[in-house]
Amino acid sequence: MHREMSEERIEKQLKKIVRFVVGAGILLVIGGFLFAVILSRMTNHALTEQMHAETEEYSRRLYDQIASDYQIMDTFASIIGNSGITEREDFPELLDQANYENDFITMAYMDTSGNLVAAVMEQETTQNHISEIQEEAREVLLEAVQGKRQISRVFRGELSDEEVVVYGTPVYQEDEVVGALAGSSRIDIFREILESDMVLSSYGYVDLIDMEGNYLARSGKDGISGDQTNVFIAPYFDAEMSEKAKEDLRESGCAEFSFRYNGKKYMGLIETVGIHDWCLFSVINTRMGSREIYMVDRAASLAGGAVLLLMLGLLSYGCRLVWKNGRRLQQIAYHDPLTGAYNMIRFRQLVDQRAKKDKRYSIAALNVHQFKFINEIYGREQGDRVLRFIKKQIEKSREDGELFCRETADIFYLYTPMTDRDELGRRLKKLMDDISRIAAGERGDYQLLMCCGAAVVEEDEESLTLDQTLTHVMLALTRAKDIHQNNIWFFDKELHRREIMENYVEAHMNQALKDREFCLYLQPKVSLDSRKVAGAEALVRWIKPDGGMIYPDQFIPLFESNGFCVQLDMYMVDSVCRQLRAWMDEGIRPIPISVNQSKRAFYEKDYLERLTEITEKYQIPASLITLEILEGYTFENVDEVNRKIEELQKQGFRVSLDDFGSEYSSLNTLGQIRINELKLDRWFLKDVAEGKKNVRVIMEQIIQLAHKLHISTVVEGVETLEDHEMIKDLRCDYGQGYYYRRPISAGDFFDSYLKNERILM
Numbered sequence: 001m002h003r004e005m006s007e008e009r010i011e012k013q014l015k016k017i018v019r020f021v022v023g024a025g026i027l028l029v030i031g032g033f034l035f036a037v038i039l040s041r042m043t044n045h046a047l048t049e050q051m052h053a054e055t056e057e058y059s060r061r062l063y064d065q066i067a068s069d070y071q072i073m074d075t076f077a078s079i080i081g082n083s084g085i086t087e088r089e090d091f092p093e094l095l096d097q098a099n100y101e102n103d104f105i106t107m108a109y110m111d112t113s114g115n116l117v118a119a120v121m122e123q124e125t126t127q128n129h130i131s132e133i134q135e136e137a138r139e140v141l142l143e144a145v146q147g148k149r150q151i152s153r154v155f156r157g158e159l160s161d162e163e164v165v166v167y168g169t170p171v172y173q174e175d176e177v178v179g180a181l182a183g184s185s186r187i188d189i190f191r192e193i194l195e196s197d198m199v200l201s202s203y204g205y206v207d208l209i210d211m212e213g214n215y216l217a218r219s220g221k222d223g224i225s226g227d228q229t230n231v232f233i234a235p236y237f238d239a240e241m242s243e244k245a246k247e248d249l250r251e252s253g254c255a256e257f258s259f260r261y262n263g264k265k266y267m268g269l270i271e272t273v274g275i276h277d278w279c280l281f282s283v284i285n286t287r288m289g290s291r292e293i294y295m296v297d298r299a300a301s302l303a304g305g306a307v308l309l310l311m312l313g314l315l316s317y318g319c320r321l322v323w324k325n326g327r328r329l330q331q332i333a334y335h336d337p338l339t340g341a342y343n344m345i346r347f348r349q350l351v352d353q354r355a356k357k358d359k360r361y362s363i364a365a366l367n368v369h370q371f372k373f374i375n376e377i378y379g380r381e382q383g384d385r386v387l388r389f390i391k392k393q394i395e396k397s398r399e400d401g402e403l404f405c406r407e408t409a410d411i412f413y414l415y416t417p418m419t420d421r422d423e424l425g426r427r428l429k430k431l432m433d434d435i436s437r438i439a440a441g442e443r444g445d446y447q448l449l450m451c452c453g454a455a456v457v458e459e460d461e462e463s464l465t466l467d468q469t470l471t472h473v474m475l476a477l478t479r480a481k482d483i484h485q486n487n488i489w490f491f492d493k494e495l496h497r498r499e500i501m502e503n504y505v506e507a508h509m510n511q512a513l514k515d516r517e518f519c520l521y522l523q524p525k526v527s528l529d530s531r532k533v534a535g536a537e538a539l540v541r542w543i544k545p546d547g548g549m550i551y552p553d554q555f556i557p558l559f560e561s562n563g564f565c566v567q568l569d570m571y572m573v574d575s576v577c578r579q580l581r582a583w584m585d586e587g588i589r590p591i592p593i594s595v596n597q598s599k600r601a602f603y604e605k606d607y608l609e610r611l612t613e614i615t616e617k618y619q620i621p622a623s624l625i626t627l628e629i630l631e632g633y634t635f636e637n638v639d640e641v642n643r644k645i646e647e648l649q650k651q652g653f654r655v656s657l658d659d660f661g662s663e664y665s666s667l668n669t670l671g672q673i674r675i676n677e678l679k680l681d682r683w684f685l686k687d688v689a690e691g692k693k694n695v696r697v698i699m700e701q702i703i704q705l706a707h708k709l710h711i712s713t714v715v716e717g718v719e720t721l722e723d724h725e726m727i728k729d730l731r732c733d734y735g736q737g738y739y740y741r742r743p744i745s746a747g748d749f750f751d752s753y754l755k756n757e758r759i760l761m
Ligand code: C2E
Pocket: 523, 538, 539, 540, 551, 552, 553, 556, 565, 568, 569, 572, 596, 597, 598, 628, 658, 659, 682, 716, 717, 718, 719, 736, 737, 738, 739, 743
């Protein structure tokens, strides 16, 4: 279960969490952004609405003020018109009195002739003509005498020396205009309205301006220092903005705008009031003006930020948890709980990766000699301590690119990029010696001995699986275990191949014989005079059920040592006789065939009987069978060999001495032994070809001596035309070798050489 937890899985889990949190974070940010945009729009809309409403309210207040001023004026006008007090001499005093009792600065009465009586607060009453007064006041009075109520522009009154507006209203006497009344009022009465706290929730200000932006009444709340007289020259209005505002104002009587000033955002509105070119100019701080929305916005941003932080926190916590959990699982899954070293699962994974990179590397297995006794005698705990100690020592000695693990019990594997056997041998020997030495120092009552098996993997052994390499390492370790001292055994490929073959051969030989897997192959023996096939040598081939062929070199030596060659040789004699019989039955002229005979078979007590039994079984003349024996047999007891040879020859068999010259043969041997044929080993030709001196002379001597002894001669291993020419020159009788033909199956041999050799019967 958890043991299979891999790094990839942990990585996948982490990625999942990160993806989820990042996704959620992005959604949150997008959501937050949309929310902010909507809030901002809502804010702007609400603020604009609010400004319109407040400007309207403000206009209304201005109108109320004007209306109330007019009411006072109208009341006076009515009193003046209907009472006829204008005719009275004390009319100037009466007017002064009236002026004193209301808020006007100046009150003036003008008759239809333009004569004017003006009462100015705290000044003497003056009497002059309309033509003598300020234009703004004159216009109002002239309109009023025409029966029209009129309010003047804002101007600086000469009499009061203040910014004023003048109200003008007609004075009627029985429906007839008899004069006009004017009253000037300080512009401050409007400023007081502008300064009222109710305006724009106290987070903005309203000024009274004209269409060109000139201040008529300034609330003084704008916080803009300096004494500029025009809103459009204020620092927050750039030329483009003011042009646009003026244009909007001209076209629709209303201009909306927004700007940033001192880091704060403002919205503004200019709207005409309906009196002259008066406009209300209102500005509001968006943040303060829409405090609730701003608070919601802030709260939402804070909440979003908090959620984002929380998510990031969760993400890091989750990742840490998964990572820690993964580490814990990895620790369990990939480590040996006793020593903390990697276990075999992890070792295999890592070796797979490293080996691909290194290409050439070695694996060694370290083992404690007689570890089970340590466990039994000193107790399991001590055994565990020893294992932990070994792990520590391996770890200490570890070099770059090396890996190690504990497999089971007392087996530690070490992977190393070192491939030089001597170098690796020294390195491992030192490790083992160190372990023994330190252990002896720590605990002197037993000696800790190690053994080590190692296998070197070369670059051309890519096909080798890790399992195979580990098997090789274990095979080497098995060998190393036999020697009771710190020692290293390297796996030997060739040796191992042979071992495998031997195992196979031994395990399968009996069944193979029964299943007729040993097949008869024939190699022609060629007469050097006529170049005709004068005979053949029977050579066994083991053909496995899967079609694979095993050559005699791979099993004959083993059969010689385990005695199976006796059965095989008889089987081959049987096969040869059976084949000769088959051909003879088909009317083919038979050729003599040589059969190799092992020492064991040759010395069998009933050897001759068994051979005779076979030749009789197939009704084959023994003269067709040549028995090839090896010179090695003859040394021990030449007389006995000769006796045996004679018996065989008496029965009709021919005897040939095979591989002559390959071992300790001497011309002396040749003189003693009663053979019919001598086969010179193929090494003679090899030596001649390599230019070894005297070899040709030796061959010549051997052949001459053989002829003198009436022994026919065969040279083996004829591979080239030169070989053929040379042995012919040496007057040898027969040649055998790849130059003529390789060993071929009996069927092929028949097709090649015998098919046309039928005897006419
Ligand atoms: P051998 O009896 O000396 O057989 C000759 C070996 O030389 C054969 O190897 C043959 O294939 C090889 N040979 C022939 N011509 C050439 C050549 O031109 N160049 C080279 N390099 N080699 C050549 P093979 O068949 O592998 O047999 C090896 C040995 O195994 C034989 O040597 C023989 O001693 C033994 N053997 C073969 N069959 C039997 C058998 O049925 N019984 C016994 N006891 N031994 C056998």
